[in-house]
Amino acid sequence: MKRKYEFDEEIAECPLCNEFLCPPIHQCKNGHVACAGCCEKLKSKECPTCRAKPFAHSRNLGLEKMIESLQSACVHAPYGCTEVVKLKKEKHVEDACDYRQFKCPVPACSYTGPKREVPEHFRTLHNASVYRDPSGIRTRKFHIQYWKLNDRPHIVFVLDTELFVAHIHEVNNKCDLRFIMFACSSFGNDSLKYNIQITVKSKEGVSSTSKLDNALAFNNQTTGNIWEKDNLIILPNVDPTSELTLTLTLL
Template sequence: MDRLSHALDEALLSDLECPVCREYMVPPINLCTNGHNICSKCRQKVQCCPTCRAEFSSIRNVALESIARRLKYPCANRQTGCLDLFSIEHIAEHQAVCAYGPIECPLNKVNVGCPWKGFKSDLKEHAKAAHPRYFSERSTFFSYMLQDEAALLFCFGEVFLSYKRIRDGRFYCVVQLIGPSSQASKYKCEFKLHVVDEIEEICKTFTVRSYLEDFETSFNSGKCLRLDALVVRHFVVQNVLNLTVTLSTVQRRASITQPKNSTGVLKPGKYM
């Protein structure tokens, strides 16, 4: 049955191939007056139908769009080795950070201005050579400056971008995984502000965010470190900030199944 389903998907995907870019179309799918399809990106680049030279219609191929939403799409980087399949809702998110496709240096997100573009597998070597001040292979990162700061952390076989910012009297710090949100949720980050040899400390733990999310969205989500700058200054001693960021994997708690007797009724006693 799986083999038949896969063959059917392959046949339907062939109908979804754009005649211009040869990539699989996703909604909205445009039509010409003779009923030929074209993807929305290519529709903006050509004046007439590439198949029959007819004018484009304002009508969309709603039937084909409905089919597209039920299919699993292969990654655009399939020619370089990615064999994963994704629904229409998740294919774009995956392709933006696919290990088999080229990505920009993540530090461009913090305005470093690096021209490098390559595969994720080569990012560690690039960062170590070109950005040693931002590079770390540890899961724990120490921040000593009360100013904007970034770091690339290579641990757990993944790449993380840590970013700290102070704006309008607010202190923000977030860790993002160079990957989709589904993968980012497997990790958590602990932010700890403390004063050496004193009792006071602030410790908060959040799930790691995805690199595909812009910083403003992360900061406004409330799911990252966000404090009043005056509070943070309490943890600055002789112009040195004591902030420790620790990454770890999320340990999922196994559900506990209560034992039953032969009648299917919960046993009384310590479980009740």
């Protein structure tokens, strides 16, 4: 029977920045190690510990192999995830874990729950339309035809590992002109970009198209304002009976 060994976590920390050591791990000629980021900053400079130069003298392949073999429970294990995560995390990315906890961005809603339950929460509690990847081949593109606004203020898109929501806000100004604004947001992704095009067809048969390209979807977990000026698409004079065709592409 194989013996189990305990591992001192400090051994796997970079002594310079205290972050977890990830390969490639370099060392000076006396064996003092540092993470790849610190080595890049030091480059040909001397070792901060023993002054040996250059610091990034060679790779510590033994320590790399040991660290790559380390396993731990997913950080979302307290919420039900049973995955055992290796350092490289090829098969299980914790940011995309179905058990990752998200708070609902709808004002006055106090719901917090796992990622996999968020679409159903929006559908049942906020009367949202929920759309999933129609192709099954991860094209990251949706095409919704003949969709009516009615009383649904949110559209939730479930695509690959992303949750993406379009908030629909109606504005009536002093001139009695009716505007519909779309503000798109992501759940926990600070770098998600998208293209969106919406064609509105009135009951009289008149069509108009609005689009927004290379827009950055704000992270609704870190901001309290869902009406950010940089990711709004405005549709003027939309009637509740108007038919909408929406094409959304995540970049």
